[in-house]
Amino acid sequence: xxxxxxxxxxxxxxxxxxxxxxxxxxxxxxxxxxxxxxxxxxxxxxxxxxxxxxxxxxxxxxxxxxxxxxxxxxxxxxxxxxxxxxxxxxxxxxxxxxxxxxxxxxxxxxxxxxxxxxxxxxxxxxxxxxxxxxxxxxxxxxxxxxxxxxxxxxxxxxxxxxxxxxxxxxxxxxxxxxxxxxxxxxxxxxxxxxxxxxxxxxxxxxxxxxxxxxxxxxxxxxxxxxxxxxxxxxxxxxxxxxxxxxxxxxxxxxxxxxx
Amino acid sequence: xxxxxxxxxxxxxxxxxxxxxxxxxxxxxxxxxxxxxxxxxxxxxxxxxxxxxxxxxxxxxxxxxxxxxxxxxxxxxxxxxxxxxxxxxxxxxxxxxxxxxxxxxxxxxxxxxxxxxxxxxxxxxxxxxxxxxxxxxxxxxxxxxxxxxxxxxxxxxxxxxxxxxxxxxxxxxxxxxxxxxxxxxxxxxxxxxxxxxxxxxxxxxxxxxxxxxxxxxxxxxxxxxxxxxxxxxxxxxxxxxxxxxxxxxxxxxxxxxxxxxxxxxxxxxxxxxxxxxxxxxxxxxxxxxx
Numbered sequence: 001x002x003x004x005x006x007x008x009x010x011x012x013x014x015x016x017x018x019x020x021x022x023x024x025x026x027x028x029x030x031x032x033x034x035x036x037x038x039x040x041x042x043x044x045x046x047x048x049x050x051x052x053x054x055x056x057x058x059x060x061x062x063x064x065x066x067x068x069x070x071x072x073x074x075x076x077x078x079x080x081x082x083x084x085x086x087x088x089x090x091x092x093x094x095x096x097x098x099x100x101x102x103x104x105x106x107x108x109x110x111x112x113x114x115x116x117x118x119x120x121x122x123x124x125x126x127x128x129x130x131x132x133x134x135x136x137x138x139x140x141x142x143x144x145x146x147x148x149x150x151x152x153x154x155x156x157x158x159x160x161x162x163x164x165x166x167x168x169x170x171x172x173x174x175x176x177x178x179x180x181x182x183x184x185x186x187x188x189x190x191x192x193x194x195x196x197x198x199x200x201x202x203x204x205x206x207x208x209x210x211x212x213x214x215x216x217x218x219x220x221x222x223x224x225x226x227x228x229x230x231x232x233x234x235x236x237x238x239x240x241x242x243x244x245x246x247x248x249x250x251x252x253x254x255x256x257x258x259x
Numbered sequence: 260x261x262x263x264x265x266x267x268x269x270x271x272x273x274x275x276x277x278x279x280x281x282x283x284x285x286x287x288x289x290x291x292x293x294x295x296x297x298x299x300x301x302x303x304x305x306x307x308x309x310x311x312x313x314x315x316x317x318x319x320x321x322x323x324x325x326x327x328x329x330x331x332x333x334x335x336x337x338x339x340x341x342x343x344x345x346x347x348x349x350x351x352x353x354x355x356x357x358x359x360x361x362x363x364x365x366x367x368x369x370x371x372x373x374x375x376x377x378x379x380x381x382x383x384x385x386x387x388x389x390x391x392x393x394x395x396x397x398x399x400x401x402x403x404x405x406x407x408x409x410x411x412x413x414x415x416x417x418x419x420x421x422x423x424x425x426x427x428x429x430x431x432x433x434x435x436x437x438x439x440x441x442x443x444x445x446x447x448x449x450x451x452x453x454x455x456x457x458x459x460x461x462x463x464x465x466x467x468x469x470x471x472x473x474x475x476x477x478x479x480x481x482x483x484x485x486x487x488x489x490x491x492x493x494x495x496x497x498x499x500x501x502x503x504x505x506x507x508x509x510x511x512x513x514x515x516x517x518x519x520x521x522x523x524x525x526x527x528x529x530x531x532x533x534x535x536x537x538x539x540x541x542x543x544x545x546x547x548x549x
Contacts, residue, residue, distance in 0.1 A: 040452035040453070040454065040455075041423070041452055142309070171308040171309055171479065172308070172479070172481070172519060172522050172523055173308065173518065173519060173522045173535070173536035175522070175524075176522035176523075176524070176533035176534070176535055176536070177535050180532045180533060180535065183530070183532065198452065198453065199524075200526050201523065201524040201525055201526050202524055204524060204525070204526045204527075204528070204530070205524035205525075205528075205530050205531075205533065206524075206530065207530075224530070227526060228526060228528075228529070239454060240453065240454070241526070243453035243456070244453055244526065245526075246482045246483060246485065246486030246487075247457060247460050247461075247486040247487040248457075248486065249461055249464060251457065252457040252458055252460065253461065255454045255457060255458060
């Protein structure tokens with residue numbers, strides 16, 4: 001197992017204001033697998049990802065990545081193994097750093113050396129090429145920025161890529177390019193992907209297996225093959241499937257809240 | 260406008276050769292380049308990617324393009340009245356009362372220091388001679404009409420105390436309380452979860468058919484527009500490249516529209532590379548009348 005999560009619980013706030021964002025989630029992702037974590041806003045899907053990535057240190061339960069048990073605070077070596085790409089490439093890149101500097105920083109932090117060749121290689125890898133190396137984020141389109149964000153994650157040659165809604169801020173034509181890129185990178189580098197999204201079609205395109213979350217709990221796990229056949233077992237998942245098939249007056253009427 | 264019920268009506272809105280331009284250091288940049296369409300009492304979708312000019316088209320109808328942007332058109336008429344020649348005073352009468360607009364994110368469109376009920380009541384009082392009690396009664400009715408379960412309680416809440424879906428329903432209540440003839444909705448459900456999105460669309464759908472209101476629905480979501488609207492304009496680089504009935508979007512002819520449709524991942528298709536859109540420079544100049 002590349003990622004093994006047991007009974008993960010994440011709470012925010014204290015006393016009467018306490019909110020349980022993730023409530024007893026157990027799931028595992030095999031090496032080389034592409035796993036989708038699906039849910040609506042507030043379902044806790046991003047919180048699970050942030051706990052795995054070490055961005056959130058207030059959790060209980062057990063998280064193991066590549067066989068190593070993880071505590072709340074991660075060692076530097078963890079980030080060489082496991083990197084994250086965020087939703088909004090307009091917010092996740094330093095506006096006053098060039099692409100070169102953005103990519104050089106993780107190399108310097110991990111003391112890898114050979115920065116020049118690494119940056120050159122990773123830029124080609126994400127389909128940008130050396131011409132983009134000394135540009136600033138504002139000189140790039142949204143899709144190009146997301147490629148830089150993916151390059152920043154890949155420059156450390158990680159084995160796991162955590163993706164938090166990596167295409168939902170992009171136009172559909174650009175989304176297609178990024179999904180194709182992620183598929184190619186996964187095949188070439190044998191990456192394990194965990195993709196958090198609200199978009200079932202994106203999961204169907206990129207993942208092998210998925211888990212559906214609602215209000216902090218894991219509702220259902222299924223293969224993408226089952227998703228494609230509409231073979232969901234839980235009513236919540238079925239409702240999500242119907243909602244993603246476009247607007248229909250009668251269907252909208254049938255929706256209810258699942259606690 | 261092939262609908263029988265609209266065919267004999269005069270169009271609600273006529274737009275001919277609409278242009279929106281912004282001065283830049285290198286000359287005028289045109290965001291909208293000669294858009295023409297007419298709208299009856301129907302749901303018209305305007306679809307396009309970011310930068311296609313779809314939002315600017317919606318805003319320019321209400322003359323809400325911020326300076327130094329410039330709007331020009333051969334004709335921009337609402338119920339036969341020339342909007343480009345209208346005085347600022349006349350425009351204020353039209354905005355909200357006759358043509359209303361719903362924006363994408365309720366977080367930024369509601370006044371954060373005023374209860375939502377008072378905001379809705381205010382929208383009613385500005386456009387009518389009603390007193391405070393009458394306005395409150397109407398506001399509560401309107402909250403119920405957008406299916407808010409406990410209108411009395413929500414009336415006294417502040418915007419930060421309501422969810423995104425409820426905020427958007429409150430926005431819609433506020434926009435519809437003066438009973439406008441035309442609603443311009445700019446990505447009204449993009450910030451919402453899919454199930455909430457469908458519920459909000461159902462409310463808009465009902466209000467359109469019950470009140471005979473016309474609607475312009477601006478969105479980047481092809482499938483959503485195809486399933487919700489009657490007719491669609493597809494915009495690319497400031498022009499309408501194709502217009503079709505929503506039910507016939509799958510049979511679209513223009514390579515841009517076809518490329519967009521193909522690039523959408525689908526749940527019922529096996530994983531694999533998606534066709535990537537290659538943009539033909541010809542699309543920049545070959546516009547179409549809608």
